[in-house]
Structure formats: structure tokens, C-alpha cells
Amino acid sequence: MNPTASETSDYSQPPIRWLGEADCCDPAQVGGKAGNLGLLARKYPVPAGFCLAADALARHRQADYQASILLAYATLEGLVGEPEPSVAVRSSGVDEDGSTASFAGQYETFLNVRGGGGVLAAVERCLQSAFAPRVLDYRLQNDLNSTEIRLAVLVQQLVPADVSAVIFSANPINGRRDEIVITASWGLGESVVGGTVTPDTYTIRHHSAAHITAQISDKERMTVPAPAGTTEVPVPRLLRRQRTLTDSQLLEMAQMAIALEDEMGYAVDLECAWHRGKLFLLQCRPITTALNKGHG
Amino acid sequence: MESVQLIPGQPIPIPPDFPIEWPRPTDLDIFWMRDVMHFPYQILPLAASFVENILEPSQNHGAVKVEMPVRFHCRIFNTHYYSATTPVLGPDGRPPQPPADADPMDHPTVHAVMNISDFWENQLLPEIKQILAHCESIDLASATSAQLVSYFDDFMAQAIRSWQIHFEVAFTMLLAMSLFDDFYQEVFGADALGAYRLLQGLDNKSLEANRKLYALSRTAMETPEVRTILETHPAEQVMAALQASKESRPFLQELNRWLQEYGQRGEMYDTLTSISWIEEPTPAIRNLQDYIQRDEDIDAHRQAMQAERERLIEEARATLASYPEAVRMQFEGLLCSAQAATVIQEDHHYWLDHRATYQLRRAFLEAGRRLAAAGTLAAPMDVVYLDFEEVRNALLALLQTPQQLHERVAERKATLAHFAAIQPPMMLGTLPPGAPPDDPGTRAGMRFFGVPPQPSDDPNTINGAAGSPGKVRGKAKVIRTLNEAGKLAAGDILVTETTAPPWTPLFATAAAVVTDAGGILSHCAVVAREYAIPAVVGTYTATHLIHDNMQIEVDGDNGVVRIIA
Known part of the structure; x- marks a missing residue:
């Protein structure tokens, strides 16, 4: 045509x-x-x-x-x-x-x-x-x-994500407003969203690189684009326990979450993807779990 | 093959005709395997001394260097070579566990893998060349007795360093290929030989030696006198005939240059006590005699292998195009290291096992001549029945009163003769309590040495491991030493305990190869893939079950040999 x-x-x-x-x-x-x-x-x-x-x-x-x-x-x-x-x-x-x-x-x-x-x-x-x-x-x-x-x-x-991540501008587990929580895994977001992989969890307190804690998980599966859509495949052994995001990537994501929270007026839950060193925002929603009032 | 009752964690019964005096009490508690792949023959006392003083310490030097979780043990039991590994234990007596969140990529072993090409090219190879230049510049024959002792010590130090270098690269080299294989099968699916097609068609010193030998055969065909000598004389008499023929002189000069360059190698992996091709060039002559009967386009073959490799790499890249960058980078990194390692696997033999170790042989040959001249030994070559310390002491004694070691040599010859008639057990010590750990190092080791194959129910089917793809039928020729290589004709199938780089020329003649020992990363499998002939490796039993002139079928993809008739 x-x-x-x-x-x-x-x-x-x-x-x-x-x-x-x-x-x-x-x-x-x-x-x-x-x-x-x-x-x-x-x-x-x-x-x-x-x-x-x-x-x-x-x-x-x-x-x-x-x-x-x-x-x-x-x-x-x-x-x-x-x-x-x-x-x-x-x-x-x-x-x-x-x-x-x-x-x-x-x-x-x-x-x-x-x-x-x-x-x-x-x-x-x-x-x-x-x-x-x-x-x-x-x-x-x-x-x-x-x-x-x-x-x-x-x-x-469709960003062929190197790493997919979910950012919470406030900690949905303990309700802290001064903690940003990022979960991330290899490939497209489906394996994270679908729960077939335990993603890495990064916590950034006081929005500072000095206060990053990383929990690196054994990421066994990943979703990749395939001719008929996407497919879930095993992660090569040497990459399973490798950290998915660097500190500077985490800070860039934290900054975006803070900016969006300020703009929206509520704590946000973001879906993101990294591709060729560039951060993409895929979705932004309010965090629906109860959070503490105020910062800190 | 003897059958003995084996219980995990229990001592392995020792055959009554193979009594063992454990040199260290703890030796009984660990698991010893015969390393038929490297040492299919009996070990002479000088080689045993090499194992104790150089091979074992340098293996552990390499293991420490890249922080491997195991240490190596090498012993000679009743003239045969056995090796064992034990885990490195922490202060609590257990193998230390890496922290749960440790990144497996961030480990000295993996760093070494990723860096192997640069490390070999820019650090190890220049040092090796320095060592060789130093040793080769020394004229041992005109040294005084006092000088010879100091040269002896110098050559020993150079050999120790050479073998340290050997094991600074050897483990990393195997790991590089094995990690690439792991990655390939994880990403592209189970295919034992798939990864190695992306590593084929790369030039190395074994292939280079062979290519130049083939080129020499073309020169020989152009000189009627040379051709006639090669066609009419038994291999053993060719050198003398060439020397007597004036027309053959230019060819002889070329042949000698080839021997100087590539002939610093003996029968197998032991260059120290095995007669080199420089001293006895018959194996090379036999290869030439075979090559003048053939007409092959070696370059076209290599170009086809390369084109196939590049096509498959591009295919793999296309599949990975939409994968996470970390996966693509790991593929590229591991591919690059595995390709470098494939070349290093042959090249390190040339530089270290052959040339560097040949220098040590040179020192011992000179010592042998002096000791024989002084009456310490009956013949120069008897030096191989002494150990390092005995040779050094005997050389020192030349400065005052020469020793007389004829009896000691006779005793050792008698011991060797006694055990020559006895089949050594494959395993000694204590059987490990469980299955081997599934870690990268163990997997690499198993791919190199092979693992015992599935026993076969059918007496005409021999199981081994896939070594090189393809299926071929032919007449079997069981060849245990290069002296027997003459019976291998084009289209025959080489059946042997193991192969080493000096055996590479036979791969151009054989239609397929079958070995008792070795895995997919063994010399035999690597070279068979380069020559695009099927190989089944690590059968443990092929040389016992297959006899000369049996019609057999080699299925290299599935690792199975069938006896047809």
C-alpha cells in the first residue's frame, strides 16, 4: 500500500x-x-x-x-x-x-x-x-x-529493554516517603510483572547515592522480543546474579520519580526501561498502598 | 578392564599386582585418576621428577593466580601418572561459600577469561620469547663442568617459570571455551558441538606446522630425486638417503629448517624424556611420504571453515539482536575469549610444552653426555633414569670424583619393565562421596578430560563423547605410538588412547578419530573439528575393544562408535 x-x-x-x-x-x-x-x-x-x-x-x-x-x-x-x-x-x-x-x-x-x-x-x-x-x-x-x-x-x-524496572517514589512496604524503591530485571518487563522472576531490589534513602542498598537476586528468566511477539527464556548463568543497574542509573531514575511525584502531587509507581544507556518511561500510576504522611 | 566394587566415600580396592606405598598419608583419602589423555605411557624417572618439581607446583601456582577453588595433586604410582584435585578449605574446614549476592562475573577467574587474549599476547608470550632467546643463546656443549652446573640451575629456573606461565593461561583457556559453551547452550539450546562451530577455522601453531609440512611435500614432488627417495625408502632410511643425494640438498635444508622450528617435540606431551623430531625425524618423514600421494587445497578448506564460522556468528548475532545488551556483550566477550583460547590451546603447546621444555631436555642431554663420558652412566640417554637432584649431584661430582650410577639405572629399568606388563587401575585412593560439583571449573575440567561414558549394552556399540561432527565408516587402525603411525592409510580411522600436537599430521590422513581419553575440549576433538573429520572421544575402552582392520562407524555428533565387522 x-x-x-x-x-x-x-x-x-x-x-x-x-x-x-x-x-x-x-x-x-x-x-x-x-x-x-x-x-x-x-x-x-x-x-x-x-x-x-x-x-x-x-x-x-x-x-x-x-x-x-x-x-x-x-x-x-x-x-x-x-x-x-x-x-x-x-x-x-x-x-x-x-x-x-x-x-x-x-x-x-x-x-x-x-x-x-x-x-x-x-x-x-x-x-x-x-x-x-x-x-x-x-x-x-x-x-x-x-x-x-x-x-x-x-x-x-517497543523498547527492546536491556533492563526493565519499576520505580516507587515512596517505599510501598514500610510506607516511608524518603525512600525510593526500584525493582529491576533483565529484558522486557513481562517477567517482572508476571512474577516469573524475582527482580533485584534497590532502595535509595534520602535520594542519595550514599544511601543505596542493593539486593541482587538470582534472575533466572527474562522476556525478549520474538518473531511472534515476546518469549521468556533462561538468563545465561553468568548474568543471573549480576547487578542490573549502576548507581548513576539508579539516581537518574530516582530523580525522574521525584519530579513526577512533585508534578502529580502523589506518590507514583513508574514502569521504565533502559535501552542503549537511555531511560524510557513506560507508565506512571499512583501508588495505591497506604503511605506515611509527610517526608521522613 | 578390571571390575572392582566401588563404594562412594570408601577406599578403592587396590589390585594385588599394583601395590601402593602412599608417599603422603593423606594421599589415601583423596581420589586419584590416571590421566591417560596426557600420559598414556609409563613415566620415566626424570619425567617423574619433572612432575614432582615442576608440574605439580606450577599447576597450583596457576590455581592460586586465578583464585581457583581447588588445588592439584600429581603422583607417579608404579610408573604411571595419576592426578587429583581437592577443594580449597576455609578456616572452618569447609569450602568457602561466596556471599549470596556475589556477582559471578566479578571474580578473578572470570576477569582472567575476559582478558585472556591481551594477557597471552602482551604479557606471557613476550616473556616466553625472552626465556627461549636466553636459553637458545647458551652453548651447552662447550661449557666447562663448573659452568654446566650453573647452566643446569639456570635452565631449571627457566623451565619452572615456563611452566608457571603454562598454568597461568591453561585453566583460563579451558574456562574460556567452557563458559562460551555454557552460554551457547543456555541461549541457543542444548547442542554439544554448536558452540565450537563458532570457534573453527582459526589458525594455530599445530595447523601452521602441518601446513608448512604439506608445503614441503609439494617441494619434494618437484624434485625428482627427493620424490624417488621418499617413495622408495622406508621412513627410517630417508634422512640418510637425502644426505647422500646432492640434488636433495636444498630440500634437506628446508626440511631441517622445518624441524628446527616445529620439531622440538617428542611423542606426546612429555618433551623432556621423549626423543624429539630433531633427534629422530622419522614421524615427519612418514607424514611427508603420505602427503606426496595426495593433492589437497588446504587454504580452500580453511577458507570454507572460516566462512562457515562467520556465517554462524552472524546468525547468532541476529538472534541476540533484541536481547538485553548485557547478554549481547557477554556473547561478544565470551566469543572473543573462546576464540583466543582455541588458538592458545594449541599455541601454548608449541611455545611451552615443546620449545621451552625442549631447552630443559637440551640441558639433560648435555648432562647425560658428560656423565656417560665420565663413566657415571653407561650411556648418555640413561640420564632419563635419574631424578633432577641425582643429575645435579652427579654433575657436581664431576668436579671431583665422578659417581657410578649404573646399578641405580638398572634397578629403575627393572621396575619399569616389571610394571610395563601390568594394566594400571584407572582409579586409586578414595572414591568421592558424591557427584562432582556443578561449577564452571568442574564443567571445564570435565569437558577437557572427559567423563566416563554410559556403559553400552551392545558389545558392538562403544559409547564416548561427541568430539567433532559427522559420521564415517572405515577400517580401524589402533595406534598407540607414532612409531605405529605408518599403518594408517588415507580413509582409515585412527583409534588411539589419546593424541597430542605431534599427532596433528595424522588428522590429515585419517577419515575419523576415536580416543580412549579426553573430552570435547581435548586436543583430539579440537583438531578433528579443524580437519572436519568426525571424532568420538573419551570412550575409555576403544583401544581394547577395537582391533586393526575392523570395519567401524564413527558417529561424531552422538559420540558413538559401532563395530560393523
């Missing part, structure tokens, strides 16, 4: 909204997750990505948004700096009130998708999973303009 301007014409608002741009922050249009990431991307190193806004998906013919996606994916190549970059394609439901309170509207995630055709297929599958069987056939066969369809799709660079 060869996107041209004529194919992508005939709509009032561009269907593609880039993370970090002003039009990619409205949860009513891009869904809770993308809206949140869109806001973060304006100040923090969120992996590059774009969104098909709910309105656009509702209003436009398949051929139109497909051309837009291909064009956007080509732009993403330039942003990421490699041909056919690996992306994650996620559908994100948009609540009628546009609330960001919940991510329950996320229907489907396709990891490690490569190439324009792959992205198009993943977007289609996101839509199918969201609409089928109720309106899918109807939507595909008609130039549908339905107010019922409230779905956004996020296409975002």
Missing part, C-alpha cells in the same frame, strides 16, 4: 495524534492510557508513538486510516532511527466521560509488531477484538459513522 495525500483526505481532524503533541492528551479521544502517556511525553522520555483517535476511527473509512497509519509508521522509523522498528499495538477503550481513572477499557495488546503490514494487521485485530461480533461485520461493510464506537488504538515503539 502506498499512502498518498488524496487517500488520507476528507476529514476535519487528522486521525493520527502523536504522543507529546497537544492533541494527544485528551482521554476522551485517545483513551486513558494514551492520554496519560501523551501528557508524560511532553516532559519525560516516553517511547515514541502515535494514536488513532476514537473519533477518527469512528468516522473514517478503513482505507483512509490505513494510509494514515502507514505514513505515521514511516515517520516513527525516522524518530526511532531504525528501519521497521518494533512496536506495541494496543487498543484502548474510551469511557464516555473521558475519565482517566481506569484502564479497564484496554482490550488487546500486540507486542513486537514490525513493518507497515504487521502494524495494519495488529490494528485490525485490535478493532476486531473490541467490536466483534456485535458490530464488526456491519462496520467493515459500511462506511460507518457510529457514535457507539469509542475506541482508540495506540502504536508505540
